Amino acid sequence: MPQLRFDQTTGDWVVFAPLRKLRPHRNERFAPPSAESRAADRAICPFCPGNESLTPSEIFAVRGDGRSVSDWRVRVVPNKFPALMIEESPRRCDEGPLFWQMGGCGAHEVVVESPEHDRVLAQQSVDQITLVLETLQRRYRDLMGDRRFQSFTLFKNHGEGAGTSLQHPHWQIIATPVVPRQLRLKHAQATEYFDRTGDCLYRVLLDEELSCGLRVVAQSDAFAAFVPFAAHTPFETWIVPKGLKEPFHETPSRDLRALATMLQGVLRKLYSDLDNPDFNLAIDLPPRGDEDQSYFLWHLRIVPRLSTPAGFELGSGMSINTVLPEEAASFLRSGNGAS
Amino acid sequence: MPQLRFDQTTGDWVVFAPLRKLRPHRNERFAPPSAESRAADRAICPFCPGNESLTPSEIFAVRGDGRSVSDWRVRVVPNKFPALMIEESPRRCDEGPLFWQMGGCGAHEVVVESPEHDRVLAQQSVDQITLVLETLQRRYRDLMGDRRFQSFTLFKNHGEGAGTSLQHPHWQIIATPVVPRQLRLKHAQATEYFDRTGDCLYRVLLDEELSCGLRVVAQSDAFAAFVPFAAHTPFETWIVPKGLKEPFHETPSRDLRALATMLQGVLRKLYSDLDNPDFNLAIDLPPRGDEDQSYFLWHLRIVPRLSTPAGFELGSGMSINTVLPEEAASFLRSGNGAS
Numbered sequence: 001m002p003q004l005r006f007d008q009t010t011g012d013w014v015v016f017a018p019l020r021k022l023r024p025h026r027n028e029r030f031a032p033p034s035a036e037s038r039a040a041d042r043a044i045c046p047f048c049p050g051n052e053s054l055t056p057s058e059i060f061a062v063r064g065d066g067r068s069v070s071d072w073r074v075r076v077v078p079n080k081f082p083a084l085m086i087e088e089s090p091r092r093c094d095e096g097p098l099f100w101q102m103g104g105c106g107a108h109e110v111v112v113e114s115p116e117h118d119r120v121l122a123q124q125s126v127d128q129i130t131l132v133l134e135t136l137q138r139r140y141r142d143l144m145g146d147r148r149f150q151s152f153t154l155f156k157n158h159g160e161g162a163g164t165s166l167q168h169p170h171w172q173i174i175a176t177p178v179v180p181r182q183l184r185l186k187h188a189q190a191t192e193y194f195d196r197t198g199d200c201l202y203r204v205l206l207d208e209e210l211s212c213g214l215r216v217v218a219q220s221d222a223f224a225a226f227v228p229f230a231a232h233t234p235f236e237t238w239i240v241p242k243g244l245k246e247p248f249h250e251t252p253s254r255d256l257r258a259l260a261t262m263l264q265g266v267l268r269k270l271y272s273d274l275d276n277p278d279f280n281l282a283i284d285l286p287p288r289g290d291e292d293q294s295y296f297l298w299h300l301r302i303v304p305r306l307s308t309p310a311g312f313e314l315g316s317g318m319s320i321n322t323v324l325p326e327e328a329a330s331f332l333r334s335g336n337g338a339s
Numbered sequence: 340m341p342q343l344r345f346d347q348t349t350g351d352w353v354v355f356a357p358l359r360k361l362r363p364h365r366n367e368r369f370a371p372p373s374a375e376s377r378a379a380d381r382a383i384c385p386f387c388p389g390n391e392s393l394t395p396s397e398i399f400a401v402r403g404d405g406r407s408v409s410d411w412r413v414r415v416v417p418n419k420f421p422a423l424m425i426e427e428s429p430r431r432c433d434e435g436p437l438f439w440q441m442g443g444c445g446a447h448e449v450v451v452e453s454p455e456h457d458r459v460l461a462q463q464s465v466d467q468i469t470l471v472l473e474t475l476q477r478r479y480r481d482l483m484g485d486r487r488f489q490s491f492t493l494f495k496n497h498g499e500g501a502g503t504s505l506q507h508p509h510w511q512i513i514a515t516p517v518v519p520r521q522l523r524l525k526h527a528q529a530t531e532y533f534d535r536t537g538d539c540l541y542r543v544l545l546d547e548e549l550s551c552g553l554r555v556v557a558q559s560d561a562f563a564a565f566v567p568f569a570a571h572t573p574f575e576t577w578i579v580p581k582g583l584k585e586p587f588h589e590t591p592s593r594d595l596r597a598l599a600t601m602l603q604g605v606l607r608k609l610y611s612d613l614d615n616p617d618f619n620l621a622i623d624l625p626p627r628g629d630e631d632q633s634y635f636l637w638h639l640r641i642v643p644r645l646s647t648p649a650g651f652e653l654g655s656g657m658s659i660n661t662v663l664p665e666e667a668a669s670f671l672r673s674g675n676g677a678s
Contacts, residue, residue, distance in 0.1 A: 005568060005569035006569055007567070007569040007571070008528065008532070008540060008544065008569075009525055009528055009529070009540065009541070009544070010521070010524060010525060010528065011524060011528055012569070012571070012656070012657065012658070013657060014569045014570070014571050014657065014658050014659075014660055015657060015658065015659045015660065016659075016660050016661075016663055017659055017660070017661055018661055018662065018663060018666075019661075020659065020661045021661040021662065083651070083659050095551075095568075096547065098543065098544060098547055098568075099547065099568045151655065153650075153651050153654040153655045154654070155649075155650030155651055155653065155654045156650055157649045157650045160647075161647070162647070162649055162650070163647040163648065163649025163650070164649070172650065172651070174651050174655070176655065176657065180655040180656050180657045181524075181656060181657075182349070182655060182656025182657070183655065183656070185349060185350060185520075185524075186348055186349060189347065189348055189349065189350055190348070193347070201347060201348065202348070204437065205347065205348070205437060208435065208437055208438065212434075212438075228346070229344060229434075229437075229438045230344040230345055230346040230347075230351070230353045231353070232346070232351070232353055280649055280650040280653045280654075281650060282650050282653050282654030283654070284654065301653070301654075303653055308499075308500070308501070308502040309502065310494075310496045310501055310502025310503070310619055311492075311494030311495055311496045311501070311502070311511065311619040311620060311621050312422070312492050312494055312511070312513050314494065314619045314621050314640070314642055315492040315493070315494045315619075315621030315622070315623065315640075316490065316492045316513070316515065316519040316521060316522065317351070317519050317520060317521025317522070318351065318352060318353065318354060318515065318519045318520075318521070319351070319353050319354065320353075320354045320355075320356055320359065320422050321353055321354065321355050321356070322355075322356055322357060322358075322359045322360040323357065323360065324355055324357060327357075
């Protein structure tokens with residue numbers, strides 16, 4: 001059963017999930033799959049239409065007009081190898097004064113992006129990406145109803161180098177019974193800035209990036225995409241709402257569609273200009289209860305996996321970025337990708 | 340030229356080192372090298388004896404009796420693709436109120452472990468490992484003399500999955516002109532504990548691990564190796580001094596020899612029980628000026644790269660560990676490795 005333990009030296013809660021050892025992994029890990037293995041993949045892929053019985057019970061689906069169980073456009077199921085489980089209790093069960101631990105209470109859901117096994121997110125239509133974002137929003141809103149959950153991480157892994165174990169494109173949602181230390185730190189930085197200036201740090205950063213312009217990748221009425229001034233990794237790209245007032249769980253559909261359009265544009269640039277890189281993607285949200293606070297602004301972070309963190313990053317916690325954000329943004333603006 | 344930029348949202352300084360893009364990388368990245376390519380590797384390996392002219396000017400070497408330039412046992416050279424450079428100034432050159440940056444001042448040295456291209460650290464003698472530790476200590480002591488440097492990271496990458504770009508076994512030292520946020524946080528945790536209890540958090544954790552025993556991997560008079568209660572990754576192992584009073588830069592040679600013995604033992608266990616895994620290794624040191632403070636205890640961390648951090652880790656900063664520390668320690672204790 002999953003549990004959480006507290007690292008006294010750093011202040012981090014660590015998730016222990018022994019079950020996840022059992023996840024499937026492709027053996028020919030770094031070789032491109034043959035046509036035969038792709039067909040075999042699809043036959044046993046638990047996320048493909050027709051294989052619905054291979055997943056735990058469906059949580060939600062956007063269905064077509066037909067009544068077939070396989071006629072869905074987006075489908076949400078519990079992760080079969082969950083990091084945290086709703087059945088667990090968040091009860092503390094410390095082993096002495098320094099060994100703090102608690103039950104692995106939480107939620108771990110999979111949002112299958114589309115019925116198509118081989119179509120990556122960059123190749124999806126704006127309609128389909130909007131459906132995915134609406135589904136993420138709906139599941140986030142529902143999970144907020146469980147008051148044991150303190151924080152929510154909405155994310156996607158693309159490619160094996162980014163930690164994916166199943167090829168069929170999907171997102172994941174993990175709800176944790178603790179506020180991650182990283183979020184506490186971001187909260188402290190942003191509230192300190194708010195107290196000092198009365199402004200939202202993220203909104204001011206966005207304004208500065210837009211007025212400087214050197215690191216902007218794309219813009220629309222509602223959203224801007226840029227490589228942040230102090231990006232931790234090459235081609236890290238943020239998509240930030242420009243004028244929105246609503247927190248993510250209340251963002252209207254028309255704005256989710258505008259986000260889908262921007263996300264599709266940025267992912268297509270990465271796909272074509274960087275040759276379909278592995279990447280992680282996360283929607284950064286405030287801790288529970290702070291959704292309406294004006295110190296924070298939800299946003300989306302795309303982090304291509306173009307470099308390997310090594311001993312310096314482990315030892316110091318600092319990042320080494322080999323590509324200046326101005327170069328990365330300029331490359332993406334002028335590249336041969338769809339714009 | 341390298342520079343550092345400040346991430347206002349997290350409080351991290353990020354190193355920008357465009358030069359490091361040019362580092363050599365094996366093209367057949369994940370294929371085992373053939374005998375021919377290994378021989379070719381050695382011919383052009385800048386760390387092999389005879390190729391001394393391929394490195395920047397030597398900083399230090401432990402030499403044999405002979406006077407040949409190639410007769411050395413351990414050799415220290417500047418990193419040819421440095422993350423930070425001693426020639427740079429740590430002068431701040433902010434671009435407006437939120438875009439803080441400074442010159443990429445620092446040091447980045449390579450400690451070549453031995454003349455042997457193909458012998459990994461686990462296969463080295465205790466004598467040779469002691470020489471390496473003495474050399475690291477000597478270089479750390481020397482770099483401490485440059486008061487521009489605020490923090491020192493001593494580390495090693497083993498295997499391409501751990502970020503190594505050159506196969507010939509080596510360590511690295513990076514001195515930074517800032518205290519990394521991670522170190523500030525560890526400092527805050529440890530000083531808060533010290534203020535509250537009068538004890539060193541690390542010493543109490545060590546005592547608790549030893550008296551519990553479930554996670555202990557090996558022990559000698561001077562050192563203990565254990566998998567910490569809240570290890571962030573599978574088989575993360577710490578080596579902590581048991582009775583030492585001296586900070587790392589003043590640790591006597593006989594204790595460095597005891598550390599070498601313990602390190603060799605643990606690395607041999609990992610090598611044989613986990614089939615020579617990629618790993619990172621770091622010596623955790625306090626920030627400049629706190630070397631003699633009793634709130635901290637230097638130690639060595641070995642982190643095998645058995646799992647891939649993905650979108651949840653990116654989004655939340657939390658880790659998911661699939662192997663319980665008790666299981667990992669028990670496996671290493673009872674495994675078929677040298678003990």
